[in-house]
Amino acid sequence: MKAFTYERARTPAEAAAAVARTPGAKFIAGGTNLLDLMKLQIETPRHLIDVNGLNLDEIEKTSDGGLRIGALVRNTDLAADARVRKDYAVLSRALLAGASGQLRNKATTAGNLLQRTRCPYFYDTAQPCNKRQPGSGCSAIGGVSRQLAVIGSSDACIATHPSDMAVAMRVLDATVETVRADGQARRIPIADFHRLPGTTPHIETVLLPGELITAVTLPKPVGGFHTYRKVRDRASYAFALVSVAAIVQKDGRGRAAFGGVAHRPWRVEAAEAAMPSGAKAVADQVFTGAKPTHENAFKLTLAARTLAGALAEARA
Amino acid sequence: MKFDKPAATNPIDQLKVVGQPTPRIEGPLKTTGTAPYAYERHDVAPDAAYGWVVVASIANGRIRTMDVVAARRAPGVLTVVTAETAGPIAKARRNTVRLLGGPEIQHYGQVVAMVVAETLEQARAAAALVRVAYDTEAGAYDLEAAKEAAVRPQRITSGAPDTAVGDFAGAFAAAPVQLDATYRTPGHAHAMMEPHATLAVWKGEQLTVWTSNQMVDWGRTDLAEMLAIPKERVRVVSPFVGGGFGGKLFVRAECLLAALGARAAGRPVKVALPRPAMFNNTPHRAATIQRIRIGATRDGRITAIGHESWQGDQAGGRSDGHVSQTRLLYAGANRMTQTRLARLDLPEHNAMRAPGEASGMMALEIAMDEMAEKLGMDPVQFRILNDTQVNPERPERPFSQRQLVECLRQGAERFGWSRRNPSPGQTRSGRWLVGLGMAAAFRGAPVQKSAARVRLEAGPLVVVETDMTDIGTGTYTIIAQTAAETLGVPLHQVRVRLGDSDFPVSAGSGGQWGAASSTSGVYAACMNLRGQVAAKFGFEPAQTAFADGRVSSGGRPLRLPRPPAFRRRMQSSSASSCGRPNSPPSAPTSSRWLSTPTRPRPGSGGCSRCARPAGSSTRSPPAAR
Numbered sequence: 001m002k003a004f005t006y007e008r009a010r011t012p013a014e015a016a017a018a019v020a021r022t023p024g025a026k027f028i029a030g031g032t033n034l035l036d037l038m039k040l041q042i043e044t045p046r047h048l049i050d051v052n053g054l055n056l057d058e059i060e061k062t063s064d065g066g067l068r069i070g071a072l073v074r075n076t077d078l079a080a081d082a083r084v085r086k087d088y089a090v091l092s093r094a095l096l097a098g099a100s101g102q103l104r105n106k107a108t109t110a111g112n113l114l115q116r117t118r119c120p121y122f123y124d125t126a127q128p129c130n131k132r133q134p135g136s137g138c139s140a141i142g143g144v145s146r147q148l149a150v151i152g153s154s155d156a157c158i159a160t161h162p163s164d165m166a167v168a169m170r171v172l173d174a175t176v177e178t179v180r181a182d183g184q185a186r187r188i189p190i191a192d193f194h195r196l197p198g199t200t201p202h203i204e205t206v207l208l209p210g211e212l213i214t215a216v217t218l219p220k221p222v223g224g225f226h227t228y229r230k231v232r233d234r235a236s237y238a239f240a241l242v243s244v245a246a247i248v249q250k251d252g253r254g255r256a257a258f259g260g261v262a263h264r265p266w267r268v269e270a271a272e273a274a275m276p277s278g279a280k281a282v283a284d285q286v287f288t289g290a291k292p293t294h295e296n297a298f299k300l301t302l303a304a305r306t307l308a309g310a311l312a313e314a315r316a
Numbered sequence: 317m318k319f320d321k322p323a324a325t326n327p328i329d330q331l332k333v334v335g336q337p338t339p340r341i342e343g344p345l346k347t348t349g350t351a352p353y354a355y356e357r358h359d360v361a362p363d364a365a366y367g368w369v370v371v372a373s374i375a376n377g378r379i380r381t382m383d384v385v386a387a388r389r390a391p392g393v394l395t396v397v398t399a400e401t402a403g404p405i406a407k408a409r410r411n412t413v414r415l416l417g418g419p420e421i422q423h424y425g426q427v428v429a430m431v432v433a434e435t436l437e438q439a440r441a442a443a444a445l446v447r448v449a450y451d452t453e454a455g456a457y458d459l460e461a462a463k464e465a466a467v468r469p470q471r472i473t474s475g476a477p478d479t480a481v482g483d484f485a486g487a488f489a490a491a492p493v494q495l496d497a498t499y500r501t502p503g504h505a506h507a508m509m510e511p512h513a514t515l516a517v518w519k520g521e522q523l524t525v526w527t528s529n530q531m532v533d534w535g536r537t538d539l540a541e542m543l544a545i546p547k548e549r550v551r552v553v554s555p556f557v558g559g560g561f562g563g564k565l566f567v568r569a570e571c572l573l574a575a576l577g578a579r580a581a582g583r584p585v586k587v588a589l590p591r592p593a594m595f596n597n598t599p600h601r602a603a604t605i606q607r608i609r610i611g612a613t614r615d616g617r618i619t620a621i622g623h624e625s626w627q628g629d630q631a632g633g634r635s636d637g638h639v640s641q642t643r644l645l646y647a648g649a650n651r652m653t654q655t656r657l658a659r660l661d662l663p664e665h666n667a668m669r670a671p672g673e674a675s676g677m678m679a680l681e682i683a684m685d686e687m688a689e690k691l692g693m694d695p696v697q698f699r700i701l702n703d704t705q706v707n708p709e710r711p712e713r714p715f716s717q718r719q720l721v722e723c724l725r726q727g728a729e730r731f732g733w734s735r736r737n738p739s740p741g742q743t744r745s746g747r748w749l750v751g752l753g754m755a756a757a758f759r760g761a762p763v764q765k766s767a768a769r770v771r772l773e774a775g776p777l778v779v780v781e782t783d784m785t786d787i788g789t790g791t792y793t794i795i796a797q798t799a800a801e802t803l804g805v806p807l808h809q810v811r812v813r814l815g816d817s818d819f820p821v822s823a824g825s826g827g828q829w830g831a832a833s834s835t836s837g838v839y840a841a842c843m844n845l846r847g848q849v850a851a852k853f854g855f856e857p858a859q860t861a862f863a864d865g866r867v868s869s870g871g872r873p874l875r876l877p878r879p880p881a882f883r884r885r886m887q888s889s890s891a892s893s894c895g896r897p898n899s900p901p902s903a904p905t906s907s908r909w910l911s912t913p914t915r916p917r918p919g920s921g922g923c924s925r926c927a928r929p930a931g932s933s934t935r936s937p938p939a940a941r
Contacts, residue, residue, distance in 0.1 A: 001437060001440065001441060002441065003441075039440070041444050124592075126371075126373030127373075313747070316747070
């Protein structure tokens with residue numbers, strides 16, 4: 001870990017401005033990912049701005065019948081919220097499929113969206129990695145890639161986004177609310193929030209320097225059967241090989257987003273029309289153009305089967 | 317004491333304490349966080365500095381240059397240890413690769429340096445400033461690719477790497493039903509809860525390491541060898557081990573580096589392998605390729621069985637006995653086994669949880685299931701049909717006891733095997749498909765020589781000392797039970813002290829031998845002590861009863877003697893050993909003494925005589941399992 005300075009911010013706008021004007025500054029909330037990365041010197045912020053005191057930890061109804069989740073709401077509290085459990089069960093299930101009880105007690109809603117990939121080459125500072133060190137190359141391509149992306153990847157990066165929560169947020173059409181360094185607020189649809197790696201895999205979201213997430217809002221409930229299925233090499237405390245967040249209505253229509261397969265939660269809305277025809281039909285469209293590696297082509301089959309399991313569960 | 321005859325009645329048979337359910341005596345220490353583990357010995361070295369290792373970022377080649385200037389200048393740094401500063405370090409016999417790499421690099425992640433600083437954070441930050449430039453060389457990392465060049469190793473645990481009986485090739489070719497299948501198992505890495513950790517302290521020429529190690533005397537021997545100092549100048553203390561599983565049978569990098577760092581810094585140094593460094597700097601279970609061929613008659617009798625295995629290791633490494641169980645488990649007149657070892661530039665292979673058996677049994681039992689399927693036979697029935705009551709490679713040798721068939725029948729009955737639907741994918745429980753399968757398994761029961769010292773003291777009454785380790789196995793409790801039973805005292809009056817090379821040399825914890833061997837050594841010492849106590853009272857030892865903390869021989873029971881009733885402490889040291897390598901020692905016999913009672917040597921407390929009893933000077937290192 002490199003030495004750094006530290007301050008506590010009092011308002012969101014002040015925090016955003018402070019990060020924007022301080023070179024090498026980062027926000028810290030739960031720190032469940034950032035501190036690990038700092039110990040390994042993968043992240044080397046020179047200054048930390050603690051946002052835990054910003055009073056962004058409420059879950060409240062919105063005027064259009066949705067839910068506004070403060071950026072600092074802990075994963076444990078979000079998963080346990082009665083309104084979430086009743087109307088957005090897929091979110092509660094996704095949260096509980098991730099990390100451990102201890103980590104969920106610390107991890108925040110905004111931090112979860114911003115966590116970094118668990119690609120082993122990103123973590124091994126002795127290896128080239130375009131995400132960690134732009135331009136150094138990608139060790140994962142041609143390397144151990146069982147866990148990595150099958151679609152939306154590039155010649156520069158085949159990392160996946162590790163979040164379970166974000167996959168549920170994607171299927172729920174969440175919106176990310178932010179405040180920028182100039183004090184301006186904006187709303188970013190979750191579909192546009194995470195970027196594909198392209199030639200700049202180190203830039204993972206559309207957030208501008210200093211821009212701070214203040215909340216994530218959910219539209220009014222869509223009903224239906226909610227499920228989150230996560231398939232992994234170990235039954236607990238492991239990242240998804242493939243996960244599926246699905247909402248299925250009684251008439252067989254529905255939506256599905258996939259985790260563990262791409263640099264962002266992967267959802268193709270156009271493919272969802274095929275849902276009454278079954279999982280295979282949906283998955284074929286969702287994964288059109290997939291470029292798996294020699295080690296992870298199984299994910300395509302696994303994704304279709306995991307969705308099939310979710311649909312069967314919805315019918316049962 | 318040598319256990320080489322069938323057991324006669326002995327004090328253990330009372331089963332007043334042994335075999336009775338009891339809370340572990342070391343349990344409260346562990347559950348309250350007060351059991352002293354190596355990295356937490358603030359009590360013995362409150363001023364310990366912290367070491368942080370630097371590991372190689374290439375898999376094969378040489379260090380061209382290493383720049384430690386920035387690291388040395390970093391805040392809090394006391395010293396930086398490298399192969400260059402350390403001078404020549406011998407490779408210990410029990411290790412395959414050197415524990416401190418440089419200039420030659422033998423595998424990815426090999427430790428090449430250690431920074432010692434006032435705090436852990438300073439050491440870690442400074443370690444990141446070490447700059448190493450390498451000349452990379454091509455290496456071999458793929459077992460499949462290296463398989464053809466693999467050679468026959470000298471030996472495996474169970475003896476010869478290859479065996480052959482009858483005409484395997486002919487019988488297999490002629491068999492009406494054949495199975496020829498190849499299985500691959502991946503490498504496995506150790507990651508026990510307590511990482512490899514050591515606190516090293518030099519007092520003049522005397523080194524003490526508080527470490528986490530399963531085999532205290534091996535560690536002491538190897539550390540002395542690496543540092544080129546007499547073994548007597550090394551003390552190894554390992555009273556609690558937070559998981560070992562074979563990965564702590566041998567001294568690893570952190571222990572050597574702690575000793576080197578403490579010497580260079582001139583103060584105590586402690587080092588734990590960071591979790592990511594464990595995967596490359598501790599031994600692992602090697603990947604295997606295994607080919608199994610079984611030939612059988614149509615009614616399911618095996619006529620030919622062959623098992624070949626391939627694994628890789630570094631030069632000078634060894635192969636697990638993947639084929640060992642196939643030599644003994646099922647009948648078949650024509651048979652062969654073969655072991656081949658490929659040269660790979662991966663971290664060294666060594667013992668990990670049932671080494672050999674774990675990979676080999678899996679392949680054999682899958683093959684047996686697949687053969688049963690081909691034959692259209694029930695897999696339990698197929699195994700029962702091919703049971704053998706003699707060693708199938710040496711039919712003149714019957715098993716003294718073998719109850720595989722009884723075991724299979726009882727298991728089948730208890731698991732409801734007869735109600736099993738043999739077609740896969742047909743049985744449902746709610747949303748789950750449920751299957752019922754079976755496999756046989758066995759593992760050897762080796763025993764080792766094991767010494768202990770037992771004495772009577774005011775206070776606890778009975779004190780047991782041995783360098784035996786507790787790797788989470790409850791050694792403290794089973795040793796206390798053994799002493800309590802043998803000397804006729806309640807469990808709470810026994811104190812057990814373990815894991816210190818100042819104590820008599822035990823079997824250590826490994827290869828299944830720990831409990832049977834170490835409790836036999838304690839039993840032998842207790843029997844020796846009983847003899848001394850009887851003699852003090854003028855009793856005939858065989859006619860003397862020990863019960864409820866008292867001694868009697870026909871007449872009124874007398875209290876067990878203890879200081880100051882006697883001028884000096886009553887003490888007995890003894891070693892157990894076993895005549896035949898595979899006979900169980902757990903039922904001791906009336907026996908002959910191989911060691912005489914000894915007093916502790918002033919100062920050291922060590923007792924070389926009891927560690928090496930008369931008539932057993934050839935204490936050869938056992939197979940490291």
